[in-house]
Amino acid sequence: MIFQLPITDKKLSNDKYKKIIDAAIKVFSKQGFYNSKVADVAKVAEVADGTIYLYFKNKDDLLISIFEHSMDYFFQQVQKDLKTLSCPLDKLKRFIELHLMLVHKNQNLAIVLQVELRSSHKFMKEYQAEKFFQYLKLIEDIILDGQEKNFFTKEINAEIAKRAIFGAIDELALEWILMKHKRYPHEEAAKQLFQLIYNGLKLKAD
Amino acid sequence: MIFQLPITDKKLSNDKYKKIIDAAIKVFSKQGFYNSKVADVAKVAEVADGTIYLYFKNKDDLLISIFEHSMDYFFQQVQKDLKTLSCPLDKLKRFIELHLMLVHKNQNLAIVLQVELRSSHKFMKEYQAEKFFQYLKLIEDIILDGQEKNFFTKEINAEIAKRAIFGAIDELALEWILMKHKRYPHEEAAKQLFQLIYNGLKLKAD
Amino acid sequence: MIFQLPITDKKLSNDKYKKIIDAAIKVFSKQGFYNSKVADVAKVAEVADGTIYLYFKNKDDLLISIFEHSMDYFFQQVQKDLKTLSCPLDKLKRFIELHLMLVHKNQNLAIVLQVELRSSHKFMKEYQAEKFFQYLKLIEDIILDGQEKNFFTKEINAEIAKRAIFGAIDELALEWILMKHKRYPHEEAAKQLFQLIYNGLKLKAD
Amino acid sequence: MIFQLPITDKKLSNDKYKKIIDAAIKVFSKQGFYNSKVADVAKVAEVADGTIYLYFKNKDDLLISIFEHSMDYFFQQVQKDLKTLSCPLDKLKRFIELHLMLVHKNQNLAIVLQVELRSSHKFMKEYQAEKFFQYLKLIEDIILDGQEKNFFTKEINAEIAKRAIFGAIDELALEWILMKHKRYPHEEAAKQLFQLIYNGLKLKAD
DNA sequence: TATGAATGAGTGTTCATTCAT
């Protein structure tokens, strides 16, 4: 599993905590959150059932913890990488590539984030998914920067565009994950996606 | 509830069947599929718990039935409407408008389809979501038609584009549903979305 | 089991309700409330585990229900019987006899009431044991009546006396229940108890 | 806490042992034995959970130890004090006063003894409560002595009387402890109780 | 068809107890 936060957090420096998170990602992605038993996670993590409750408040908390740490990780990876670029076009292209690459390298995690999390009502309604908005903001910033620097048209509302772009990337990522026999490499999807977002469907001759 | 299939189906001509489906949409969208009890649905439908099992095999079947009938309905609505148009641009524009409009008019249903269904493993993995692919195909046909008629660039792979476009629409629709205070009308979202998909982010002067 | 309320209450007219109450009295008195499993009660009552929850909110509620119905029963039995008497001395004597007799005829129930209930914190602290106070009041009324009619000394505070008298009866009843080989019949205990309470330890010659 | 045995016992000379016993009395009296966690006791005692098992075999043993040490303490206090008296009337009066006074000064302990212990099946059935019988014997001795010296009537069976008397004292003590706003001082209860036991309810003129 | 009381398998969570340090 690529998912490896730098060990700064006390919790994360703990072996058991990581083992449980990793096990939960595996189990939840395979069986679905609601069909997974805490005992299943414990078995895969090679800890006792009760041990999970030393690190997580309950089963929901386990799911939310996966989300929070993952989004932190995604956010840091992407943000760090984008900093090295100045051209908004490059940034947008790289963002798409990075997201698809990260999903590719953490497929189980991606399934949990995209499939399981969306239906956790505790998560979608009660819990404010700040980290997700933070991630979305990365796209918005690229668009606004691109508009300011006259790379992108100002006719497009960045608020709507960031959602549309995220949705497009997310859907492709999901399809890609659920495909058993990948019909094209994720790099190809990234390339096409960038082209679509930047040029649109319009003929160049237009 | 707008969701009203033309009564051709024997099942649908039955009052109880419809009452249960409608109740399930309400309950599932509010509480989530896994947190909804069959008894909750029965109470809202004003039938006995056991009655539900006269019309549906089990709880999962209830969810899948919602999906199938809804997709049929969506598909018919959109397909019928698109037939009146010949220009691929108009078709794409109308498709986006229709989808957002239908979501707008059937918000509870949309929540079930977008949020709950995605995490039903029985559905995502075992059940082949033919009806969904059929719906996606509508987009693909528009693109291919547009490419053939030289409205759209051929550089874009229709397979990837249909997913990206659906993802963009879907994500905006989801955001729109979950927003408590709508910051913009869905017609505005449709307009922006079309512009983005057709023109991309590129400056026109480019 | 003698414990048979007249069937006026809707709940009590139900066979399962009574079977569960009776089973719970048996099981709780034998194993203790905290060591009894709900499944044990279900097995003795010959119902499914879940059935218990159709009639009782939870395990605590089962205990409290036993208490409430029993106290009603005790109260009614004793009150009805006392009404036929006018002399406070006879009343006091009969009260003691009745209580010991009822305990004798409902030993399992008595164990639950005296032993298990006392340690149920939900019961002792949160729940106001109105029915118990009602029962205590019977003693107080006898004392006050006796004092008014000049059968009993007015030097004794009825409030304190009712508690002391109840405690004495209760303790003897408890000892009597827990004795494996009864060293004396409960009627003998009643007789001695009355004498002690009425005459005290003082020599008659005094 | 008044509860302080003279340090003769090796165990009791140990600071941790006492801290745990004291903590257990506090915790058990407040939350009830079955609702108390060993961890709660450990926290109040300011020791580690595991430390408790260095001094006590298990949770039950902790409760029984409280009982044994307390009864020893009660027994010694009362026995010592009674030795200074020769008149059975004085002894009886003093016994009542002492018991109520000890309960008054050790309310948490009294709650554990009267409320929690009674429902510990391990205790009530398996464990022979020798120390309790020893305590009861103090009352019996007073009665027999009083009967022999012609202070008390011989018509009363000492076996039954000791139970009745203990029950009366015990019940008043329990009421007194559980009363939030004490309606009378415990000395008053003692006085009334003695009068009731000695003179009974009978009018003096009788 | 319709009912809803009854079922009982299934599971999240607790907590007394252990044991490596």
Add this chain to the structure above:
DNA sequence: AATGAATGAACACTCATTCAT
């Protein structure tokens, strides 16, 4: 002796499903 992280058996309670009426 003392710790407290880890254990895992135990259990109250839920709820999809059935079936006698």
